[in-house]
Amino acid sequence: EAQVTQNPRYLITVTGKKLTVTCSQNMNHEYMSWYRQDPGLGLRQIYYSMNVEVTDKGDVPEGYKVSRKEKRNFPLILESPSPNQTSLYFCASSLDGPGPGQGVVSYGYTFGSGTRLTVV
């Protein structure tokens, strides 16, 4: 089954204790991304990756790190979590590709089931 798998689904941690949320996709997608969802703020992009070893900041990258060593995996790392990082996190992947001219044809993201993180 084609899917994006992120783990864990729920996590409660303490301030300052490093954690990693894993994300894996089995669709051979080039693009992967992390979002956080907060009440009243909608979904905001944290980081995204266009291919192996190619990552870029989204709108709210502060306090997060990512890596893309393999095409299928895109872990989200919180080196020193703080309470303001309590949120619902989504990993996503997309089969964007070259389009007309220099543009990219965007097929939209397929999302994982979400990770609810609480930092106390």
Add this chain to the structure above:
Amino acid sequence: AQKVTQAQTEISVVEKEDVTLDCVYETRDTTYYLFWYKQPPSGELVFLIRRNSFDEQNEISGRYSWNFQKSTSSFNFTITASQVVDSAVYFCALSEGAFRGKLIFGQGTELSVKP
């Protein structure tokens, strides 16, 4: 700058009513893509539709229909004969051709369909 606005924060209807969710976008690109996603109470994000900027044809899928109007920068979503199972948060999103992988979401509209 790219932006997506969903002015309706919450909508409540009675089952079988038609309901339209508004989405207004801003972009400087001539090539862009618009999306709608559904987030039911279980929390997952479900892809509903994708529309290219160069294809203004409206689309109908069962009880769902989408009205794309470049002249007003809108991509509205209508549910006909709503059902309780349609209760969810609906997000409109924009991806510009020049920003690979960057998908910007609106704030979402929470739809409540009462029996």
